[in-house]
Amino acid sequence: MNEILNIQVLHAGYINDEGTVTPILHDINLTVQPGEIIGVVGGSGSGKSTLLHSITMLKGTPIQILEGTIQYNGLNLREINETERRTLMGSGIARVFQQAYMSLYPLRTIQAQCKELLDAHHVPVDKGVEDFCQMLAHMGFQEPRRILAAHPHELSGGMAQRVAIALALVLKPKLLLADEPTAALDATVQKKVLQELLELCQAYGTALLLVTHNINMAAMFTHRMYVMHDGRIVESGTTSDVMEHPQHEYTQALLGAVPILNGPLPKSNLKFSIETKEQAQIHQAHGHHHHDAQGRHTHDGMGFHSHDDRNLHTHDGRDTEVYHE
Numbered sequence: 427m428n429e430i431l432n433i434q435v436l437h438a439g440y441i442n443d444e445g446t447v448t449p450i451l452h453d454i455n456l457t458v459q460p461g462e463i464i465g466v467v468g469g470s471g472s473g474k475s476t477l478l479h480s481i482t483m484l485k486g487t488p489i490q491i492l493e494g495t496i497q498y499n500g501l502n503l504r505e506i507n508e509t510e511r512r513t514l515m516g517s518g519i520a521r522v523f524q525q526a527y528m529s530l531y532p533l534r535t536i537q538a539q540c541k542e543l544l545d546a547h548h549v550p551v552d553k554g555v556e557d558f559c560q561m562l563a564h565m566g567f568q569e570p571r572r573i574l575a576a577h578p579h580e581l582s583g584g585m586a587q588r589v590a591i592a593l594a595l596v597l598k599p600k601l602l603l604a605d606e607p608t609a610a611l612d613a614t615v616q617k618k619v620l621q622e623l624l625e626l627c628q629a630y631g632t633a634l635l636l637v638t639h640n641i642n643m644a645a646m647f648t649h650r651m652y653v654m655h656d657g658r659i660v661e662s663g664t665t666s667d668v669m670e671h672p673q674h675e676y677t678q679a680l681l682g683a684v685p686i687l688n689g690p691l692p693k694s695n696l697k698f699s700i701e702t703k704e705q706a707q708i709h710q711a712h713g714h715h716h717h718d719a720q721g722r723h724t725h726d727g728m729g730f731h732s733h734d735d736r737n738l739h740t741h742d743g744r745d746t747e748v749y750h751e
């Protein structure tokens with residue numbers, strides 16, 4: 427099976443106006459299998475965002491690949507042209523930023539932005555908007571269609587980030603790059619939004635590369651993790667191995683530096699197995715039960731499922747204060 431992402435011996439840096447490159451990433455080797463949830467963990471300035479920039483090579487980012495290969499589903503990303511890159515970004519590889527407002531245009535309604543994205547990738551708009559609304563419903567919006575008419579500033583931070591997540595996933599990408607997707611949110615909402623993000627990824631069979639400075643947060647949700655320090659991967663392995671037997675002193679420092687939220691050692695929250703796209707389609711065909719905002723058992727056609735007893739679909743007070751549905 428092809429890896430969804432295969433980075434080998436990557437060296438990269440930023441190029442300045444004089445054409446000089448400052449190397450930032452050194453000898454990065456990283457793989458993501460279809461549907462895998464991978465954490466990239468490290469402190470500020472360790473190079474996590476630079477790694478994502480190297481994958482997306484967005485216009486305007488002065489990134490320069492010095493050496494190595496980056497393959498998406500067998501395709502060498504260093505060899506594709508700008509048009510191919512634009513097609514791939516969104517439909518194959520999508521990205522969620524720390525601030526929802528980096529993903530959303532302030533002056534356009536959510537509906538306009540969703541339609542524009544679908545149109546640009548030749549996806550039937552009605553079906554795409556329907557999928558989008560179902561994702562919003564899964565993330566706690568009681569009347570998702572009403573959100574379509576809203577502008578981003580009418581949403582709270584948590585709601586705006588949920589909209590950004592649904593937009594990133596509406597084209598059902600194979601890989602989602604999430605750069606500290608919950609760091610800007612209230613601590614009480616962070617875990618919930620991350621859980622919702624994971625459930626959506628699993629429903630769509632989307633692999634996730636989750637970048638975070640919080641090793642404990644990564645531990646709760648990922649299958650494997652890579653620890654970055656000073657532009658290098660200093661440790662990698664299954665999440666349970668890294669958490670229970672951290673080899674590198676930097677990993678040990680990260681573990682000591684971050685407050686432990688739930689007991690002495692966070693255990694992986696991945697009680698569920700990875701759902702393939704085919705399984706998701708079967709779920710879609712048969713419909714699926716989940717809890718609605720009131721905690722009632724409801725039925726939908728999305729294949730979403732929650733596996734713990736917490737009601738993941740209620741509004742937090744902070745969100746409803748800002749946006750009343």
Ligand SMILES: Nc1ncnc2c1ncn2[C@@H]1O[C@H](COP(=O)(O)OP(=O)(O)OP(=O)(O)O)[C@@H](O)[C@H]1O
Nearest residue numbers: 440450468469470471472473474475476477488639
């Ligand atoms: N556009 C740029 N030009 C030059 N250097 C940059 C640029 N962006 C980031 N850097 C440098 O690259 C290094 C890695 O930064 P990067 O943003 O990738 O780290 P990070 O792990 O994502 O940190 P944080 O968690 O604070 O976002 C830092 O030394 C930073 O100063």
